Amino acid sequence: MKNRDEGAETYNFYDSILLDDFLEAAKRAGLKDNPDMKKIAPFLKNAKKILDMGAGYGRCLEFLVNNFSGEIHAVEFSDNLVELLKRRFLPRVYIYKQDMRKLNVGNGFDIVLSNWGSVNNLDYSEQLQLLKDLRLITTKSGIIFFETKRKQFQDEEKPEKKQSSRFTHANTNKFFLGYITSEEEFKEMAKVCDYKLRITEYDIPLEQDKIAKRVLYMFEKCHQ
Numbered sequence: 001m002k003n004r005d006e007g008a009e010t011y012n013f014y015d016s017i018l019l020d021d022f023l024e025a026a027k028r029a030g031l032k033d034n035p036d037m038k039k040i041a042p043f044l045k046n047a048k049k050i051l052d053m054g055a056g057y058g059r060c061l062e063f064l065v066n067n068f069s070g071e072i073h074a075v076e077f078s079d080n081l082v083e084l085l086k087r088r089f090l091p092r093v094y095i096y097k098q099d100m101r102k103l104n105v106g107n108g109f110d111i112v113l114s115n116w117g118s119v120n121n122l123d124y125s126e127q128l129q130l131l132k133d134l135r136l137i138t139t140k141s142g143i144i145f146f147e148t149k150r151k152q153f154q155d156e157e158k159p160e161k162k163q164s165s166r167f168t169h170a171n172t173n174k175f176f177l178g179y180i181t182s183e184e185e186f187k188e189m190a191k192v193c194d195y196k197l198r199i200t201e202y203d204i205p206l207e208q209d210k211i212a213k214r215v216l217y218m219f220e221k222c223h224q
Contacts, residue, residue, distance in 0.1 A: 010121060010176035014056075014078035017174070022057040029116070030204030030212040036115050036147045037063040039200060039216055043143060044068045047110035051137075053100050054118025056081060058088050065092055073105055101126055107137040117148040120178040124161030127181060131193045135221065143220055150201060150213040151180050161185075186217050195219040 017025075026032045037060055044050075048070040052060050055074035064072050073094040076082050082097045089095065096105055100114075100122065112134055119127055134144050165180050181189075183199060190197035197219055204212040 013174045013176040015080045019057055019084065022059075026059060026116075028206070030206050030214075031059065031116060034059065034063050035202065035204055036060075036214065036216060037067075039202070040111075040113070040145055041067060043111060049073070049109050050111045050113065051075065051105060051109045053103075053112060053114045054116075054121065055085055055095075056116070056118065058085050060113055060115050061085070061089055061093055065089065070110075073109070075100060075103065075105060100130055103133060103137065105137065109138045110142055112138060112142070112144045113147075114145065115147040117178070117180070119146050120148055120165070120180055121176070123179045124181065124185060127179075128189050128192065131189055131195065131219065134219075135193065138221070140221065143218060144195075146186070146217040146219070148215060148217075149180060150215040151182050183215070190219060193219075194222045196222050 023032070044064075044067060047068070050064060050068060050070065050072050052064070052072070052074045055061055055076045058074075061072065061074055071094070072089075072092065073096070074085060074089070075096050075098045076085060077097065077099050079097070082095060085093070085095050094105075098104060100119075119130070122130060131144070134142075138144065162179065165178050186199075187197060189195075197217060200216040200218070202214055202216070204214060206212055
């Protein structure tokens with residue numbers, strides 16, 4: 001992710017989207033009923049403290065509030081979305097207006113989430129640094145989940161590993177540039193950062209017999 005001046009289109013994108021637009025987008029993506037969170041749910045029973053990065057309008061937070069009794073923390077960089085999260089979830093959830101690249105949320109997290117491709121706001125090097133940073137704020141048995149769309153290999157014509165994929169909102173034509181990381185690249189990151197990586201691919205049935213192809217990456221520390 002670029003800084004605020006350089007990446008104004010990213011902030012403008014998220015600040016300009018209404019709640020109804022997010023809900024409709026979640027429906028189109030097949031995430032409205034939280035298939036990703038249902039896959040993470042079995043790991044909640046042993047957790048005491050969770051961080052949701054890129055919390056957006058609170059889709060995952062709503063699931064956590066209803067299914068998890070421990071501490072819930074959330075990071076979001078959009079001004080409008082932070083205010084929405086505060087209205088919806090205070091005081092149950094600790095909410096921070098922060099960039100994932102500059103986390104200041106304390107430590108001791110058993111689970112860290114970055115769902116619906118929020119990590120794709122960062123380029124390759126920033127995602128790699130984020131995984132390094134998360135080692136410092138997670139417990140010895142801490143687990144990190146990155147959930148995103150499925151992409152087996154990065155486009156060879158874009159080897160620079162920078163933001164290159166254009167994400168456009170259908171109703172407003174607002175857009176931002178992101179980076180869709182491939183399975184091979186996440187494996188590379190896990191090796192560099194000393195994580196064991198589990199990969200769960202899954203399909204979500206959509207309307208008109210379409211299928212959304214999603215993947216859940218689960219990073220576990222090899223050594224502390």
